[in-house]
Amino acid sequence: xxxxLLVISLVLLGLPAHGVPSSNEKxxxxxxxxxxxxxxxxxxxxxxxxxxxxxxxASIADVRYEAYLDALxxxxxxxxxxxxxxxxxxxxxxxxxxxxxxxxIQELRIxxxxxxxxxxxxxxxxxxxxxxxxAAISPEIGREKIDRVKFDLFxxxxxxxxxxxxxxxxYSGEGVDLxxxxxxxxxxxxxxxxxxxxxxxxxxxxxxxxxxxxxxAASEREAAYRNRVSAINKDSSDQINIMIxxxxxxxxxxxxxxxxxxxxxxxCPTAEAAAEWTARYRRANYPWLWISGDEVxxxxxxxxxxxxxxxxxxxxxxxxxxxxxxxMLRLETESILAEGRSLGSNLNNDISASFEVVNDxxxxxxxxxxxxxxxxxxxRAQLEHPxxxxxxxxxxxxxxxx
Numbered sequence: 001x002x003x004x005l006l007v008i009s010l011v012l013l014g015l016p017a018h019g020v021p022s023s024n025e026k027x028x029x030x031x032x033x034x035x036x037x038x039x040x041x042x043x044x045x046x047x048x049x050x051x052x053x054x055x056x057x058a059s060i061a062d063v064r065y066e067a068y069l070d071a072l073x074x075x076x077x078x079x080x081x082x083x084x085x086x087x088x089x090x091x092x093x094x095x096x097x098x099x100x101x102x103x104x105i106q107e108l109r110i111x112x113x114x115x116x117x118x119x120x121x122x123x124x125x126x127x128x129x130x131x132x133x134x135a136a137i138s139p140e141i142g143r144e145k146i147d148r149v150k151f152d153l154f155x156x157x158x159x160x161x162x163x164x165x166x167x168x169x170x171y172s173g174e175g176v177d178l179x180x181x182x183x184x185x186x187x188x189x190x191x192x193x194x195x196x197x198x199x200x201x202x203x204x205x206x207x208x209x210x211x212x213x214x215x216x217a218a219s220e221r222e223a224a225y226r227n228r229v230s231a232i233n234k235d236s237s238d239q240i241n242i243m244i245x246x247x248x249x250x251x252x253x254x255x256x257x258x259x260x261x262x263x264x265x266x267x268c269p270t271a272e273a274a275a276e277w278t279a280r281y282r283r284a285n286y287p288w289l290w291i292s293g294d295e296v297x298x299x300x301x302x303x304x305x306x307x308x309x310x311x312x313x314x315x316x317x318x319x320x321x322x323x324x325x326x327x328m329l330r331l332e333t334e335s336i337l338a339e340g341r342s343l344g345s346n347l348n349n350d351i352s353a354s355f356e357v358v359n360d361x362x363x364x365x366x367x368x369x370x371x372x373x374x375x376x377x378x379x380r381a382q383l384e385h386p387x388x389x390x391x392x393x394x395x396x397x398x399x400x401x402x
Contacts (some may be wrong), residue, residue: 033079034116035072035123037157037217039130041065046156047131050149053138061134068130079106079115081295086111095327109232117225122217151210155179158217166287169348172250172337173285178205178260181284185264189276193267208256216249239351244344251341273336289330295399296379302385302398303391311386322379329372336365 010016030038042217048061090108092098100108131153135146155177162175182198213349223242230238259282268274283290307315340347345358352358384392 005242025082029073029076033076033119034221035076035119036221037127039065039068039127039157043156044134046152047149048134050105050115050152051135051138051141051145053134060137060177064133066128068126071126072123075119075126079119079330082118083112083115086115090150102199103146106232109231113225113228113232148206151206152179154210154213158213161256167291169288170289170346170348171286173254173257174250176253176257176284178202178257178264181280182264185277185280189273189280190268192269197267198264201260201267204263205256205260208259209253212253212256219249221248236351236354240355243344243346243349243351243355247341247344247346250346254341286330286334286337289333294312294376296376296383298382298398299380299395302395303387306391306394307387314386315383318379318382322375325373325375329368329375333365333368333372333394336368340365348385 012213028316030036034286042331044061044065047346048058086108088111089098089100090105093100093105093108126232131150133281135141135149159175159177163177164175165171166175179202182202184194186193186198227242229238230236230242261277265274268277288294296319303315337347339359340361343357343361345352345355345361347358352362384395387395
């Protein structure tokens with residue numbers, strides 16, 4: 001969430017003056033009252049530009065956007081007023097002014113969650129009104145174009161924030177955007193493929209994903225609410241049900257994404273391009289697993305730059321074996337995680353420890369993690385063995401970032 005706060009706070013600097021009272025105060029208030037998704041100035045600029053509105057029409061869109069912000073402020077004001085009595089009672093209990101049972105405290109905390117949940121429908125309605133009103137500024141724009149432009153906006157407001165959490169091991173491609181992956185690949189491994197060749201696959205992906213992106217976001221918002229209430233009530237059984245439902249949604253998304261991946265794979269002109277495209281797709285789904293520049297690679301790079309011939313020969317031998325074994329373990333990790341999802345579990349979610357169905361898979365994942373740790377430790381020892389004490393000290397400083 002800190003990453004989301006930082007990125008959005010930077011963009012909020014472009015809001016109209018009345019939209020940002022001071023620094024991140026507006027943003028924090030919106031987050032506190034779950035005003036999400038939040039349409040930012042950059043979103044509107046791209047939306048207006050993609051619709052092809054002229055300068056005068058864009059000015060009308062700006063006025064409409066300010067009205068949207070005013071509506072959000074009104075939602076927040078109503079939310080604050082609705083929560084006031086609950087917060088007063090909770091604060092009084094915490095400060096010892098009132099005596100309360102644990103049950104009352106739980107009810108009050110759940111009351112705050114319900115109050116925030118009451119904002120969602122109004123926020124969604126304001127989003128729909130904003131987009132339709134701006135599209136209606138130019139009556140010449142057809143429905144198909146509006147839907148295409150709206151889908152691009154949905155990709156930005158629903159998928160991009162998810163990718164900010166991709167360093168978390170519970171992330172498994174929830175924010176994957178095939179448009180972004182194809183755009184990147186078209187500049188590199190697929191640069192020989194005509195741009196028009198991608199269009200059928202991307203159109204199919206867009207049509208399949210259009211209703212899913214937003215419905216999944218709404219379901220995830222509801223799941224997060226239920227999860228918080230379950231945590232307050234210490235109801236692990238409901239948390240398991242939430243995890244199972246999330247896994248089902250994940251499977252639907254993965255199916256749509258994978259079909260597009262396969263279609264693009266068939267366009268790869270060479271085996272090398274196919275391997276690069278496959279690696280790109282895998283990295284997008286499990287970025288935390290595919291972090292480049294681990295300590296073995298960093299040590300190897302340092303020796304390549306500073307070592308003698310004999311030391312570099314050792315690096316070549318060790319690194320080749322290390323990368324092969326690491327690849328096998330990563331493939332195994334992905335396979336275990338996917339199998340867990342098929343059974344309804346995100347194995348990296350803490351609640352999965354209470355889901356007996358996946359106990360064996362949890363054990364396999366732990367063994368796999370241990371093997372990856374041992375592999376790094378052994379490779380590092382092999383690389384450092386021929387080094388001098390001074391070189392080893394330099395390596396230690398390198399890994400410490402000194």
